[in-house]
Amino acid sequence: MQALCKLTNDSPDVLCPVCGKGFRLYWxxxxxxxxxxxxPEIHQALRDHHKENPFAQHPEVPFNVPSWSGLPQFSAAALLGGAA
Ligand SMILES: [Zn+2]
Structure with a gap:
């Protein structure tokens, strides 16, 4: 099950358990x-962004969970979830 996570300020679907930033999810x-x-896997991925550096920021660009080697905008989650 792949999801595309996109940083957002309004009506987020999920909040980072560490910094509270909101993300829209495209499934x-x-x-x-x-x-x-x-x-839980998405929460873990968000925690991982802070793991190496407590001041680390989340990517400004959309990213996939689980991570995907292709361009995020061409992932199945992005295309089927309507993010594009
Ligand atoms: Zn965070």
């Missing part, structure tokens, strides 16, 4: 049960 699948199941 590869629309099943809310699968989305709920993937949330």
């Amino acid at each position: 590869e699948r629309s099943s809310s049960a699968q989305q709920q199941a993937a949330l």
